[in-house]
Amino acid sequence: MQKRHLIRAALAMALVWPALSLVQAQSYPSKPVRLIVPFPAGGATDLFARTLSQKISEKLGQPLVVENRPGAGGTLGSDLAAKATPDGYTLLLSTSSTHSIGPNLNPRMPYDAVRDFTPIAHLGNAPSIMLVPNNSPAKTVKEWVEYAKKNPGRLNYASSGNGTIVQLSAELFKAQADVFVVHIPYKGTALAIPDLVSGKVDVLFDSLPTGLPHVRDGRLRALGVTSLKATPLAPGVPPIADVLPGYESTTWFGLFGPRGLQPGVVSRLNTAANQVLQDPEVIDKLQSLGIEPVGSTPVQFTTMLAKESAKWKKIISERKIMLE
CATH class of the missing domain: 3.40.190.10 (Periplasmic binding protein-like II)
Incomplete structure (x- = not known):
């Protein structure tokens, strides 16, 4: 009897969960959103974040506040974002160094680049x-x-x-x-x-x-x-x-949330980011920084992340590259 009640409760939650996610997405955000940049102010990633933040704020109807948390090659700020509450109010704008290269150079990273984040959008390539x-x-x-x-x-x-x-x-x-x-x-x-x-x-x-x-x-x-x-x-x-078919080496920039971010919130943020990346003013500014705007779905971004990590893991291993 108890098992039957548990099954009914699980089925009920399965039906209610998408509706809750939709409601959350429609009301999100209701307060300022923190955007962690794990590198110092004035660097390429910081300038990228500040170029996007104002425009995305306009799309969301709430401020997107850039917060620089540098240290350990981007590891400190990325770890802070990974451990944040997955409610959409703490995001991370990071790069290939923290998610494709660093994890393959340092096996003692405090976070798992795949497991501990929710990919939202591939923003650009340098x-x-x-x-x-x-x-x-x-x-x-x-x-x-x-x-x-x-x-x-x-x-x-x-x-x-x-x-x-x-x-x-x-x-x-x-x-x-x-x-x-x-x-x-x-x-x-x-x-x-x-x-x-x-x-x-x-x-x-x-x-x-x-x-x-x-x-x-x-x-x-x-x-x-x-x-x-x-x-x-x-x-x-x-x-x-x-000359070398398939050769590609760029610094990518991407938007992440902590693991467990609701699909409705991910969709809201992804839509806003992709719209902003089509803004001529944003395009001009990013190009002046040596960055090509990209844009993607979360699935496309996830696929790209896996491909990039595998590529650098192979090179780092075969070439025996180690941190100083």
Whole structure:
């Protein structure tokens, strides 16, 4: 008898739950929403968040308040968001470093990048650019690959440190091109630029905002972009994938909630984010930051996350990449 009552109660909840979710979504949000950015103010992720926050606030009818919680490469703020109450009033705007790369570099992360979050929307991608000195004999990606194959172990690439997207872009390139190029880590790509200009460094995969000005000034040569297809962010620069099919290395930006966020709330936030990403003012601002607006469904974002994590896990494992 008791078992029958429990079954009836479970069935009743199964019928009521979608209705409750819909009601919650219709009334959400009823107060300001906190958007955690796990990186310092003034950085690319922070500027991205602030570009979107005002417009999304207008869509939601409540303020979306950016809160910077930097530390441990984005881990501290991400962990804070993961442990928040899943009511939609604490969100996270984070990147590939906290959800695709970091978990594969550090097995002791305080959160599980898959289990502890609800993916809401893939917001944007920031591709990099492959730079070489003007005195490099290679004028195309194909020529550089041929040059590297003829000089195994004699060429080098600069990075902004072990485990960074700069290093991983180069290691992915090496793996697909099957070339042996020596890694020289710097404390930031800005410190590597003078050595690249002088020819002491042979190649650097830099961000577009910091790398392109040197190309425009004639100090460096751009061979390719790391996006899968050509991008208006770097007019006239072909994708590396034209030579190495499937090559892609970008810093992605995404919106998350804690695990257990109600589907109705996820849908509300996803719709607002996608609408904002089509705003011409937002598009212009993001492009000035070297970011391509994307937009997605939660399912598409989840699929992308799995693909990115698998790609970097393979490279990190095969290339034995470790944090400093």
